[in-house]
Amino acid sequence: MLLIKSFSKSYGSKKAVDDLSLHIHKGEIFGFIGHNGAGKTTTLKACCGILKPDAGIITVDGVSIAEHPIECKRMMAYLPDNPDLYEFMTGIRFLNFISDIYDIPADIRRERIDKYAELFELKGDLAQPISSYSHGMKQKLAIISALIHDPKLILMDEPFVGLDPKASHILKGIMRDICDAGGAIFFSTHVLEVAEKLCDKVAIIKGGRLIKCGTMDDVRGDASLESVFLELEG
Amino acid sequence: MFKALLKKQFLEVFSFIFIDKRKGKARSAGEAVLIGLLYVLVYCMVIGSFYVTARGLCEPLVTAGMSWLYFALFAISALFFGIMGSSFSTYNSLYVAKDNEMLFSMPVKPRTVLNSRLVSVYLMSLLYSSLMFIPAIIAYLGMVKPGFLGMFLLILTPVVLAFFVTALSCLLGWLISLIAPRIKSKSIVTVIISLLFAGVYYFFSFRLSSILSSILAAPALIANALKTKVYPLYLLGMGASGDIVKFLLFALICIGSAALVYSIIASGFSKSVIGGGSASHSRNKALYSEKDIHLGSSSSALFKKELLRFTSSPNYMMNANLGLVFMVGIAVLLFIKGGELRKLLIDADIFGGDMLALIACAAVCMISSMNVTTASSVSLEGKHIWIAHSLPIEPKAALLAKLKLHLALITPPLALLLAAVLTAFRFSAALSVLICIVSVLCVLFLALFGLAVNLKWANLHWTNEVIPIKQSLPTFLALFSGFGLLLLLLGLYLLLSKLVQPLEYLCIAAGLLTIGCLLLYKLITGWGSKRFAELD
Structure with a gap:
């Protein structure tokens, strides 16, 4: 579903990501772990076409993001890790805006908005301006807007930050459902317990370089993910 | 406690001296002194400009034994300035201060917080009202040499008057705090009120000399009217002229009204700031209904987003589009007085033949160039740029939505202005069509130019939206590009004036502007799209 091949990106003289290669298959929840500044956000941004790679190829379902960004x-x-949404819009306006961009028919958008807004208990606040939302509410709205066009691949940067336990639980369920339906999730997290329970595969990145990648069992062996991570991080 | 709050209040008010808000960093001591001196200089310059008016009024009124009327007239202006300058800042600092929650979570009495804020409101009121009163005092001292008591009362007058200004500002701020939660389109209401204030200010500024002439023509009549209808103004005037009893009475009125307003505000302060905020929020909470779903194309979604961004910000509306107000104002004026102006220009034979058409066209273009919506539209994406980048839209589509907004905003006033110009001056059909074409092309060229310079010098890392809107290089360049373009076209006309007639020159200008627009459009959709996609 998502193929990252020899991806490198530098900011000035600092190499943020160096020769990273990953393959996220359909049906997989793929966790991306690393310390702050390891290169997780840079990789995720490059995967969705926000950042241009210095080197390497990234494809989504066989389509190059560099050559066909709109299709991808x-x-x-x-x-994103921080849901900076248009604060001058109400929640429902924002969802309509995203739906218009993805050209979602009225009946489908109504059904999905209802479904996800009810699931995340945001329906009553959809008519409110986003500027009045708490961080958690913005995060929920961002999640709904990400789900509204039924994507095959979702890239998430620290998706559980700011969510209440119930919303976190619901999101985990949705992530699993998407993958069971043939989609894929590639997400970064600092919460190793979540990664351990949720991910089919995990990659650990340090200083922009991939230091471990594989199925959860391959990576952690008999130990916990936390101890493996701490050991690898040195 | 009070001292600490007061110190915080002063640091907040004068933070512009010590902190560079564009960079979000502290200024060096030298820079801070320089900025401070610059502000003092500007303040002195404004005082100097009012001094000229004060001199004009002082001599005849003092000579006629009506010193009190002189001070009363300046007190009216000081009240206007004081209230205009401080009522919105009073509302913001009293009721919607960002540190409310932090302060109320600490062991601080609400009244102590209120008192510290009121001191800064008082100082702001004094600062604004002194703009009018200091020149009045200086001009007065140039003519009259009061004794110690007279001097003392004269200096105390603006100090006491500022209590009344504070009272009125607080009252207005309190009323705004009651009304604001019920207003749906706050930004638009803010713009309308600001325009009203500006309108009143410009009305009086333009009519100042005729107002002064009317006052000086019949001072006794005005004095009598003021004395009978606004007695406190008479007390102020007499007090400032040295009558201690009347001064004390005036001081009693000012300080008494301040005390009364204080008691009204203090009784519901903590409720308005904390309790009332959430209560009013839930009371006015709009409920979502399924009707709220509207279908649209991706380009109309992008345009609506730009429009919402625009209407959500009074700063953006006011600063980037003040020209629209002038366009409508001038159009209305031309519809009313256009005939007279035409007659005047034709009778005076100032512009021969079709030259008037060129001048009219240049004037329309010049006024239109005051609208610079596109010049900050890219920078205003700010931290939200990731949304445009991650959505399946061509960067070109996002840029064209910004261009469309600029054109959609300017088209109705431009049409009105052109209709007014053409109605007033009755040019030939060919000239009329060419004036319209050149004006539209000029507007399009300047909109594209604004977008191009904003793409080149985009700043997405601002902390206050005023920075990209008002204090950025793209806005500066876009504002002056209108003048530049007209100078270029004027220069070209001077070169060609012996070879071509105005009608032919308008054709040439239209051709050149079309080429300019096409080149800029190509630049924006090519280089600009790439640049927009790479902005971070």
Whole structure:
């Protein structure tokens, strides 16, 4: 679903990501773990076409993001680490805006907005301006907007930050459902327990370089993910 | 406690001296001194400009034994300035201060917080009202040499008057706090009120000399009217002229009204700031209904987003589009007085033949160039740029939505202005069509130019939206590009004036502007799209 081949990106003289290669298959929840500044966000942004790679190829379902960004973006959704949404819009206006961009028919958008807004208990606040939302509410709205066009691939940067336990639980369920339906999730997290329970595969990145990648069992062996991570991080 | 709050209040008010808000960093001591001196200089310059008016009024009124009327007239202006300058800042600092929650979570009495804020409101009121009163005092001292008591009362007058200004500002701020939660389109209401204030200010500024002449023509009549209808103004005037009893009475009125307003505000302050905020929020909470779903194309969605961004910000509306107000104002004026102006220009034979058409066209273009919506539209994406980048839209589509907004905003006033110009001056059909074409092309060229310079010098890392809107290089360049373009076209006309007639020159200008527009459009859709996609 998502293929990252020899991806490198530098900011000035600092190499943020160096020769990273990953393959996220359909049906997989793929966790991306690393310390702050390891290169997780840079990788996710490059995957969704926000950042241009210095080197390497990134493809979504066989389509190059560099050559066909619109086609790729139609297949996926991106959830940033900080949900900076248009504060001058109400929640429902924002969802309509996203739906218009993805050309979602009225009946489908109504059904999905109802479904997800009810699931995340945001329906009553959809008519409110986003500027009045709490961080958690913005995060929920960003999640709904990411799900509204039924993407095949979702890239998420720290998706559980700011969510209450119930919303976190619901999101985990949705992530699993998407993958069971043939989609894929590539997400970064610092919460190793979540990664351990949720992910089919995991990659650990340090200083922009991939230091471990594989199925959860391959990576952690008999130990916990936390101890493996701490050991690898040195 | 009070001292600490007061110190915080002063630091907040004068933070512009110590902190560079564009960079979000502290200024060096030298820079801070320089900025401080610059503001003092500007303040002195404004005082100097009012001094000229004060001199004109002082001599005849003092000579006629009506010193009190002189001070009363300046007190009216000081009240206007004081209230205009401080009522919105009073509302913001009293009721919607960002540190409310932090302060109320600490062991601080609400009244102590209120008192510290009121001191800064008082100082702001004094600062604004002194703009009018200081020149009045200086001009007065140039003519009259009061004794110690007279001097003392004269200096105390603006100090006491500022209590009344504070009372009125607080009252207005309190009323705004009651009304604001019930207003749906706050930004638009803010723009309308600001325009009203500006309108009143410009009305009086333009009519100042005729107002002064009317006052000086019949001072006794005005004095009598003021004395009978606004007695406190008479007390102020007499007090400032040295009558201690009347001064004390005036001081009693000012300080008494301030005390009364204080008691009204203090009784519901903590409720308005904390309790009332959430209560009013839930009371006015709009409920979502399924009707709220509207279908649209991706380009109309992008345009609506730009429109919402625009209407959500009074700063954006006011600063980037003040020209629209002038366009409508001038159009209305031309519809009313256009005939007279035409007669005047034709009778005076100032512009021969079709030259008037060129001048009219240049004037329309010049006024239109005051609209610079596109010049900050890219920078205003700010931290939200990731949304445009991650959505399946061509960067070109996002840029064209910004261009469309600029054109959609300017088209109705431009049409009105052109209709007014053409009605007023009755040019030939060919000239009329060419004036319209050149004006439209000029507007399009300047909109494209604004977008191009904003793409080149985009700043997405602002902390306050005023920075990209008002204090950025793209806005500066876009504002002056209108003048530049007209100078270029004027220069070209001077070169060609012996070879071509105005009608032919308008054709040439239209051709050149079309080429300019096409080149800029190509630049924006090519280089600009790439640049927009790479902005971070």
